[in-house]
Amino acid sequence: AAQSLPLDQVNALEGLFGKNAGARRSGAKGVCAAGHFVGNTVGRNLSSASVFSGDQVPAILRFSIGGGSPKASDKGRSVRGLAFQFTGAGGELWQSANISAPVFFVAKPEQFAPFLQARTPDPVTGKPDPARLKAFNEANPETLRQAAYLAKAPVPASYGAVNYWSTNAFIATNAKGDKTTVRWQFEPVAGTLGLTDEQLKTMPDDFLADELRRRVASGPVVFDLKFQIAEAGDPVDDPTQVWPESRRLVPVGQLFVTQVAPGAGGACENITFNPTALPKGLEASNDPVLRARAAPYAVSLGRRVSEAPR
Numbered sequence: 001a002a003q004s005l006p007l008d009q010v011n012a013l014e015g016l017f018g019k020n021a022g023a024r025r026s027g028a029k030g031v032c033a034a035g036h037f038v039g040n041t042v043g044r045n046l047s048s049a050s051v052f053s054g055d056q057v058p059a060i061l062r063f064s065i066g067g068g069s070p071k072a073s074d075k076g077r078s079v080r081g082l083a084f085q086f087t088g089a090g091g092e093l094w095q096s097a098n099i100s101a102p103v104f105f106v107a108k109p110e111q112f113a114p115f116l117q118a119r120t121p122d123p124v125t126g127k128p129d130p131a132r133l134k135a136f137n138e139a140n141p142e143t144l145r146q147a148a149y150l151a152k153a154p155v156p157a158s159y160g161a162v163n164y165w166s167t168n169a170f171i172a173t174n175a176k177g178d179k180t181t182v183r184w185q186f187e188p189v190a191g192t193l194g195l196t197d198e199q200l201k202t203m204p205d206d207f208l209a210d211e212l213r214r215r216v217a218s219g220p221v222v223f224d225l226k227f228q229i230a231e232a233g234d235p236v237d238d239p240t241q242v243w244p245e246s247r248r249l250v251p252v253g254q255l256f257v258t259q260v261a262p263g264a265g266g267a268c269e270n271i272t273f274n275p276t277a278l279p280k281g282l283e284a285s286n287d288p289v290l291r292a293r294a295a296p297y298a299v300s301l302g303r304r305v306s307e308a309p310r
């Protein structure tokens with residue numbers, strides 16, 4: 001029976017991926033990192049948020065693999081995640097969790113648990129019920145767009161060589177009070193890099209965290225943060241739909257990744273990157289998926305921090 005949306009969502013993640021003590025119920029495998037963000041004048045013209053001041057803003061970061069398994073393969077065709085917490089002037093926080101796909105897999109929060117349940121193996125057959133999966137997919141075709149994107153995208157060779165998107169829309173307000181609806185993306189300045197078919201066969205399942213450590217040891221990994229500017233009629237409340245490619249994409253600052261935790265754990269672990277924790281000058285849009293995120297993140301945080309340590 002339905003309990004509440006956030007509990008159903010977290011329980012559905014546990015149903016599919018297991019209840020992995022101490023681990024995030026989504027983005028379970030990952031690594032803590034740190035660095036800073038520097039905003040530019042374009043950012044300041046769009047948003048009065050103190051993080052765009054141009055000063056170095058401290059960043060706590062986490063890179064991750066999609067899904068709730070701490071043992072997920074780094075070669076899987078799931079999303080990679082980039083979560084950040086920027087601390088602006090006066091301790092003002094901006095938290096966010098972004099993925100390596102321009103679209104999310106549900107348009108509405110009510111689709112989240114049924115999407116996962118339809119993919120959860122039946123204990124008797126060891127496989128998802130094919131009729132149930134087919135019925136869900138046919139009734140919810142927009143939930144297949146993310147997998148279609150990932151099927152064609154190269155598997156990232158590095159956490160530092162792939163784009164990350166907000167997928168959700170936000171409203172930026174500048175000092176004059178002008179409002180702009182935006183989505184954002186992080187683009188690696190050194191370019192994107194995918195694994196070749198040969199590498200997919202020969203690489204181990206665990207390489208991304210060490211690869212990032214090596215990269216950062218030889219210099220900061222830098223991402224351009226770009227805002228994509230919505231125009232009238234663009235779907236601002238549906239993260240399964242991209243906006244037209246012709247939409248303006250403007251750099252608003254750069255993220256410098258300068259440290260990677262030497263092992264498991266670190267400053268990112270007790271944080272839940274709640275994407276509606278926003279500084280003054282940035283607001284949540286009416287996207288119902290965005291608005292639904294804080295509660296299940298808090299449920300997952302509560303469960304994982306109260307379980308036995310890994």
Ligand code: HEM
Pocket residue numbers: 009010023024025026027030062063064080081082083097098099104108109112165166167168239271272273289292293296297298300301304
């Ligand atoms: C209704 C929609 C969603 C639900 C129910 C949901 C649920 C969750 C949960 C329970 C966690 C674990 C939180 C923690 O333990 O700290 C999580 C993490 C994460 N989610 Fe979501 N999520 C949703 C939408 C999204 C969207 C739209 C994105 C990205 C565009 C996203 C990206 C991520 C990432 C990258 C992480 C890992 C963050 C980290 O490294 O701590 N999620 N999500």
